Amino acid sequence: MKPFTFIRANEARIAMHATQQNSSGKIIAGGTNLLDLMKLEIETPEQLIDINLLPMKKIEVLPDGALRIGALVRNSDLAYHPIVRKKYVVLSEALLSGASPQLRNMATVGGNLMQRTRCPYFYDTVFPCNKRVPGSGCAAMDGYNRSHAILGTSNQCIATHPSDMCVALSALDAVVRVSGLNGERTIPVVDFHLVPGESPDKETRLEKGEIITSVEIPAVAMGTKSRYLKVRDRASYEFALASAAVVLEMNGGTIQKAKIAFGGIATKPWRASQAEQALKGARLEEAAFQSAAAAALQEAKPRKFNGFKVELAKRTLIRALKITGGVA
């Protein structure tokens, strides 16, 4: 680990200033991702700015029924919040399927949104990696890419976005509220993360000097059902091979609106709009689920070791739709 200095921000502006001016200053929240990366010298900030004193720890219902979640709310507190457990089941399930209880007790909403890929080549500084060292190449391309993405890839990077929480937020049409020295703005979660394209090192729309202050999830319509299903190599403490977040707005036995997002198979939390289209107005039937799944994976680009993800993702979605619809 490189030597670094440490400051504690008791005002948001301090954090904004520090990250704006000091090109290698980094915010630390729960530290569950950042510290690991620092120990391996993947991240080498010269300054750490602890934001844990900032007042961003509340979960509140806004007048329009939306839920506002402070950026410092711990993953476990969010998962077990009564409103989340009741109305946003998909989010609670996604959070609880991630990491371990100890990690969830530390991890924050802001940190989860900003967590970096688990590509093993990104984690090992001996290998070339465009995300870690732009222009150095991508060892995963012809390497062991079993855990890698089949959607949203580029010829620069095929790393999966690791978050479960973000998949659920994406399906819930959540919005990220960020704040910088020039003021506040909001970014929909679906747009917050970037596909790698030509610059895999640029991962989100967050700009220098900006911090995430909260996430807002719009109110859900009556009769909305939502679930999260995650398939992985072991029963817990493991990232997804494929996961699906499903939000169904029902009208009797008919799907009025489906919102679907995938995890574990794409370079960012992946909204599957083709699948959503296919399900609009459909009944809760196997055939509809199958065509939705096929539509979702149309553009999949598998590589040597992750070909199975195409079929696995389809099945994961079908199973998730069944569970959500209560027809499993």
Next chain:
Amino acid sequence: MNAIIGKPVGRVDGRLKVTGGARYAADFQRANLAYGYCLQSSITKGRILSIDTQAAEAVPGVLGVLTYKNAPRLKKPEQSETVQDSKVSESNLLPLQDENIYYDGQHVAVVIADTFERARDTANLVKVVYTEEKPVFEIEQAINEAIPAKQSFGRKMQVKRGEPEEAFNGAEKKSDQTYTTTVYHHNPMEPHATIAEWNGEKLTLYDATQWVQGTQKAVAKLLDIPIKNVRVISHFVGGGFGCKGFLWAHPVLAAMAAKKVGRPVKIVLSRQQMFTSNGHRGRTLQQVALGANGEGKLTSVRHLTTTQTSMVEDFAEPCGMSTRLIYASPNLEMAHKLVRLNTGTPCPTRAPGEAPGTYAMEAAMDELAYQLRIDPIQLRLLNYAEVNPHDGKQWSSKNLKECYQRGAEAIGWQERKPEPGLTKEGEFLVGYGMATATYPCNRSPASARVQIFSDGHAVAASCTQDIGTGTYTIMTQIAAEALGLPVEKVEFKLGDSDLPNAPVSGGSQTAASVGSAVQAAALEAKAKIIELAIGDKKSPLSQKTKESIEVENGRLFVKDEPGRGETYAQILARNRVPKIEAECTTKVSTRETEKGEEGEKKQDSEEDKTGGCWAASSDEEIERKPYSFHSFGAQFAKVLVDPMIGKVRVVKFASVMDIGTVLNTKMAENQIRGGIIFGLGMALMEHTVFDPVRGRIVTRDLANYHVPVNADVPPIEVQFINKPDLRVSPIGARGAGEIGITGAVAAIANAVFHATGKRIRELPITPDKLI
């Protein structure tokens, strides 16, 4: 008598462990301690062209950098074929001796600094330039150069009985398949760690090791200093599973570094380095061809293994060993081929040989059972080996039929419908699988010392190790029972090379080997006090016969006259003897050697220490030559498979083990349960992967190398036959440990087949293989 053996006594070191009082190697505080960080090669094959340490050495706080250019020359060990004495894991690659790189992750420098962080950070400033050559790192890349493997711990690796090929060709029923297991890493919780401290010519090593005296001797030999100048201390070890058995490079590096900087130096391997610097289980391709007659009697068994080693040592995973004796077959062939690769060196790993070997063999038996349409248990009973088919000897004790029967009851085998792929529970397919477990009873010579003090407490000691298995506890129990003392009055010491000799904690041999020595020494010490009392006119026991006296709770008394007696403390105090001491060596070895000698006492080159120790002598006189010493057991698994998403869940596991006397049910169950969890990992998730281009391990941490977590582990029911095997030792224990993993992998894999009708012959059985 205090009946303590067999009681579920809690860990005597439990409190120390949970309160942080137990000192593991890296926990020792030494004055003026410096820290070493190992820099490792980032190429897989080639040479170091240049290594520039200037920038690193210029960093304030950096005390020195060791490379092959300035490291002292080490003495090459003699090629030792056996593991009786000591063993260097990579005898053709002593650390920092030349510029050659044989595998990725090989140590190329040690940076020594005043803090660990500085040492690690500075390692980045050491500039190494390599020339690279094309490596081979998968068996398939070099399979044409496979060579026959020579030996495994003194046992032949190519064996033929009868006419296996002809018999197979003529068989009515056949199964001939290849089963693949991957590379596995031990991954004990505690990483390797050594603190080396010189005091003039004397070296002390605080080391995490499964073999204190092996480390002592091997380090002394490499440094070319007298063995007595090296002391090794290892009071607690946080698991080893084989990777802390033989000597790896880091203790020697620590010793060299400490010498160089004139301060004690601590080296701890990082989790990532634990994937390259302390061995692994080699990948295996195992062809198992079974021939049987129409009823299912085996006529031919062939088990041909191809496995891998490094460029710097031959270690072949001995998969076929248990196949020689697990079932009665008149014709048999077992052979092992070895491919040399640019990887680190494999070494014993969680039941070396038996773990992957019983997977392949027991999966093959399962395939044969389905082909014959008979119950898998029935097939095993049909081929039950009443004597050891390999050497024709009788078993010292074998109760396997009872294991099958009790295991079947425990898992609910009668619920199993014979047809695979047809039983459903909701969305899930239900499967039952079983397999035979087996592991040799290895007993080796060992010594122990027992002292009874005038305050009535006793200390037993032997240079053995407690690698988490419960050695402290069971040795305390054995000594306490033999001495007639409660457990609280007995302390057991281990893990110091100054203590009486003991073998490696490997091969599940500690209970039988060290336990026998501890018992002998305790009985001897007790006898000495009894003699003292008998000869003491002031003692109420004066003039009584030895045989008439018993001891309970530290009080000697006449059996027929319990009121007549006195305590150890009283006798010693009156006679002004501060302590009574006895040291005994038991020389029995049940280890199989090349010459096929089993059950004979080992010739000891040292002076005869048994002399006078009657318990050790009577132990040696037990007739062993006609017997073969093996443990057996039965493993049963029930799984639920979600066929849609390929998810396997083991929902219950039952294991019935015949391991002779169970010294402590808690410890023994722990051992078996741990073995089964290893088996679950091997069956469903563990997998070390090499980058297909560079041959560097990509699953080099516990996020990418998947071991089972709590949520994966089902209720595991462990039962024991618990019949003493008095041919092994007076304690009757054959030892429990590695047998837990044997058969466990196959039981799960067979259950997956029963559930799904899919036979996955390449481990691990991950979701992608089942959809």
